[in-house]
Every structure is written in C-alpha cells, then in structure tokens.
Amino acid sequence: MTTSYTIYYGTIVHSLSLQELEVLLNTVLVVDNTTGLIAHVEKDVEDLEHYLADAQWPDVKVHRLGPEQFLMPGFVDTHAHAPQYMFAGSGMGHQLLKWLEVNVFPCESAFQDPEHAKTAYSKVIRRFLSNGTTTCSWFATIHLESCKILVDTIEALGQRAYVGKVNMDQNSPSFYIETTERSLEDTRSFIEYTLSKSSLVTPVITPRFAITCSRRLMDGLGSLAEEYKVPIQTHLCENHDEIKTTCEMFKESKDYTSVYDDHNLLNEQSYMAHCVHMTEDELEMLARRKTGVAHCANSNFSLHSGVCDVRRFLDKGIKVGLGTDVAGGFSPSMLDAVRSSFFASKTIKIMKQKEKYTHLSTPELFYLATLGGAEVLNLSDKIGSFEKSKSFDALWIDLEHGSVDLMGGEDMHQKIEKFLFNGSDQNILNVYVQGKRVAGKKANDE
Structure with a gap:
C-alpha cells in the first residue's frame, strides 16, 4: 500500500557547484509520493523519532540508511x-x-x-x-x-x-x-x-x-x-x-x-x-x-x-x-x-x-x-541535486557489499571516491526516478 510520504534518513551527498560537493550526515529527506518531488530536507537530525513526533508528517514510510550507505543523485x-x-x-x-x-x-x-x-x-x-x-x-x-x-x-x-x-x-x-x-x-x-x-x-x-x-x-x-x-x-x-x-x-x-x-x-x-x-x-x-x-x-x-x-x-x-x-x-x-x-x-x-x-x-x-x-539538458531546476521541489531521482548506495572494500577509518569523502573508482552496479541498492523505485539490487519493499 502506498503512503503519502516517504522519509529517507541518513547520509546524503550531492553537488552544490562544480567544485563543491556537499555531504550531509543525519539528514531527513522527505518525498511526496503523489508527485515524486522532494517535499523537505532537514539537516543535522540527531534523533529521528523526536523529529518525526515534532514534524508530524501524515501517512509516512521511513527508510533508515545504514552506516556505510548514502543517497546521491542519479x-x-x-x-x-x-x-x-x-x-x-x-x-x-x-x-x-x-x-x-x-x-x-x-x-x-x-x-x-x-x-x-x-x-x-x-x-x-x-x-x-x-x-x-x-x-x-x-x-x-x-x-x-x-x-x-x-x-x-x-x-x-x-x-x-x-x-x-x-x-x-x-x-x-x-x-x-x-x-x-x-x-x-x-x-x-x-x-x-x-x-x-x-x-x-x-x-x-x-x-x-x-x-x-x-x-x-x-x-x-x-x-x-x-x-x-x-x-x-x-x-x-x-x-x-x-x-x-x-x-x-x-x-x-x-x-x-x-x-x-x-x-x-x-x-x-x-x-x-x-x-x-x-x-x-x-x-x-x-x-x-x-x-x-x-x-x-x-x-x-x-x-x-x-x-x-x-x-x-x-x-x-x-x-x-x-x-x-x-x-x-x-x-x-x-x-x-x-x-x-x-x-x-x-x-x-x-x-x-x-x-x-x-x-x-x-x-x-x-x-x-x-x-x-x-x-x-537544461534540467537542473528539476534534477541533479537534492533540493526542495526537485524530483527525487536518486541512488541508494551501499558500500558494505559489492565491489568496494572499506578498511576502516575512511572519511565520507574517501568513501565517495572509492565508490566512483571501485564501485559498480553491485553497490547500487535502489534506483529512483521521480520518487519511484525503478531498479536496484535490493528486493523491492516499497
């Protein structure tokens, strides 16, 4: 059964400009399932349960990303x-x-x-x-x-x-x-x-x-x-x-x-x-x-x-x-x-x-x-980064499995670099276009 909203909680990575790559830890990203658009992005959320109680998003499904997982634009x-x-x-x-x-x-x-x-x-x-x-x-x-x-x-x-x-x-x-x-x-x-x-x-x-x-x-x-x-x-x-x-x-x-x-x-x-x-x-x-x-x-x-x-x-x-x-x-x-x-x-x-x-x-x-x-493609007002009102075109990346080996101690920028240079489709758990899951290695539980 489809809910009104889907919340993704964890690490989010996207570009702000050519030189600036933003890494957001403990971040809530809310997707409107009717439109497939990003409804809200909340940074630095230490306590998800407290946030959910305060924000009161109706009819919501929550996905928690693992410690070695992150969302990035498609x-x-x-x-x-x-x-x-x-x-x-x-x-x-x-x-x-x-x-x-x-x-x-x-x-x-x-x-x-x-x-x-x-x-x-x-x-x-x-x-x-x-x-x-x-x-x-x-x-x-x-x-x-x-x-x-x-x-x-x-x-x-x-x-x-x-x-x-x-x-x-x-x-x-x-x-x-x-x-x-x-x-x-x-x-x-x-x-x-x-x-x-x-x-x-x-x-x-x-x-x-x-x-x-x-x-x-x-x-x-x-x-x-x-x-x-x-x-x-x-x-x-x-x-x-x-x-x-x-x-x-x-x-x-x-x-x-x-x-x-x-x-x-x-x-x-x-x-x-x-x-x-x-x-x-x-x-x-x-x-x-x-x-x-x-x-x-x-x-x-x-x-x-x-x-x-x-x-x-x-x-x-x-x-x-x-x-x-x-x-x-x-x-x-x-x-x-x-x-x-x-x-x-x-x-x-x-x-x-x-x-x-x-x-x-x-x-x-x-x-x-x-x-x-x-x-x-003149689509930067719609896709390419995680901003409110943009489409949720995204990849859920998992570095615990697949072709990347983490040795411990890597910071987030090193993990991103390892994915770009050592990663493969085996590290892509879910692929989303306009809020809808369209591919990925993880069983579709949406």
Whole structure:
C-alpha cells in the first residue's frame, strides 16, 4: 500500500557547484509520493523519532540508511546510442568513419524490424537503469516505428530520457538512408507522439552529424526545433577525418561548428557530443550560444578520436556533462564515464607538464556525472541535486557489499571516491526516478 510520504534518513551527498560537493550526515529527506518531488530536507537530525513526533508528517514510510550507505543523485548520461548496445564491447578496431560503415549502419538498419527493437530496447534500458542512469539522452535510428517503441519502453521502465529519431539523408548506405521529406515528416510525427506520452520523456532533434545531413534537412530540423521548442543533439569535432570531410562539404561555413550555427541548430537547448578538436573561435561560439557539451572520454579513446580537454570548456563557462556514448564507448556505466574522464584529464596534464594545468578533481567528476549533465539538458531546476521541489531521482548506495572494500577509518569523502573508482552496479541498492523505485539490487519493499 502506498503512503503519502516517504522519509529517507541518513547520509546524503550531492553537488552544490562544480567544485563543491556537499555531504550531509543525519539528514531527513522527505518525498511526496503523489508527485515524486522532494517535499523537505532537514539537516543535522540527531534523533529521528523526536523529529518525526515534532514534524508530524501524515501517512509516512521511513527508510533508515545504514552506516556505510548514502543517497546521491542519479547519474545523467548526456549521450548514448540505444541500438548500438547490441554490439557494445566489440568492434573497436576502426576509427570513426570506417567504424560507422562496418559496425554501426548495419546494426542500426536492423531496427526496421519492430520486434527486434522491442527485444533490444528492453535490454538496453534495463541495463542502464541498473547502472544508476536515471536520465539519458538517447540516439535511436531513422525508423519511426522503432523510435516509438523506444519511447514506449522507456516510459514502461520508468527512466527519464531525451529521445531522438536520427536524421540522415545523404552519404549513407542504400540500406540505411531516408529522403529529406520523409526524414522531416517522420521527425514531426515522432515529436508529436513523444509529447503525447509521459512527461519524463522528451523528444530531441537529432541530425546524426553534418556529413549525413543535407542543408535542406538541417534547415528543416532547425525549424522543427523552433516550432516545438525541443532540444537539439548531434556530434561535433569528434575525429580529424570527420572534421576535414565536413569542412570540404560545407565550404561556405567558417568551420565545423559554424555549419550547425548556419542552420539554426546551435542554441541554449542544444548540446554537442565529443568536441575533441575545437578551435578557440568554435569554443567562443558554443559559449555565446550557451550550447552544452557531452564529454565522451571512453569513446574518444576507443575509436582513437583524441583526448578532449574539458577544462577548456569549463573555463569558458560552457555547460559540460558526461556521456557513455555506447557503443563507441564500450561500457553502459556512468562510473566508467567518470573513470575515463579522469584518465583523459590526467592525460592532458601529462601532455601539459610545463603548464600549470589542473586535472579534474573528484568533486568535479561527481558534478559532471550528475548536476553537470542536468545543466547540459537544461534540467537542473528539476534534477541533479537534492533540493526542495526537485524530483527525487536518486541512488541508494551501499558500500558494505559489492565491489568496494572499506578498511576502516575512511572519511565520507574517501568513501565517495572509492565508490566512483571501485564501485559498480553491485553497490547500487535502489534506483529512483521521480520518487519511484525503478531498479536496484535490493528486493523491492516499497
């Protein structure tokens, strides 16, 4: 039987800013079970029974976290390809453009079969939820029916998501391409279908990248984004060959980033994946347009694309989140995204030994995986931290079991660091989206 409120009592961890990680001990967090929103946060509660007697929350269920457990915001994955999960962990012997030809396009073309889509999408959404990804920005395929199936699957399983029907009307194989007219018609249909579904799922305009999109298609997509006030996602400056090809195709544009800007695809609701090889002018344009960046370190390494210097973006105030980029990135875990980003930052530091370069700190990595991702998706007023009236999208972490060994004497910041670098889905007892438990290792007693 559902109660009106649920109270969580124990240690709560969240980001206040890029550098500031707040650890709250003996804290009461109250969730309104009707709305899934945080109704109240009370710090420094030494005596829970006394608090409950005084506060008089009606019809409440109480969960006490153990001494080696804590709540943290759910992970926000700003870039992943749902159909590519089919071959995640394989096929990484090529660089980007050859990899698309050999691995990606054949895989994605199979999603013209709705039954295949139902089976595959159920697996990928369940896997991402079990890894603590409460919010994800998904690329689907060009197939309208299968895109709708992805939306239905996400809605049924309870994830918060941005979902894009992929657009590609040129420079694509004959078995996986669409006409400009069909692409725009199906995108409109997909937007309207998704807007009629759960408020947790948002449609996002998704040109694959400039190489596979004609000028007319990009113009049309920019118009649809403006008409429906929906976000825009795509790839940018991932690989040297990709950049060279794009600039040769769109010679009237100043640079790769300007190609999107010239077609009204860069604004504060836009976010670009990768951005590995950006000029200063391109960085300045992202900053002016208030466009976000999805940092996909695993994929950048795995496809030999390069090492992205995230500090360049952060120093200019550009919004940055992390992305797994399955299947360019081989892991569906945001913990891997944190670790890959750590290695990328350390690599940049090694490359810049003569400069006073500061690598990403643990608080910064935590922020990028949670509140930073929410900023990129323009959801930071709803998720990413534990504040009154925000949605309760959260992970209940347990360090007594799973892949983390505590030796005694660790302070809370060390425990958080151990989870980020040694933890796994085995340490995630419960996963909540909008107050509802949607995954986790603990038996569902809610």
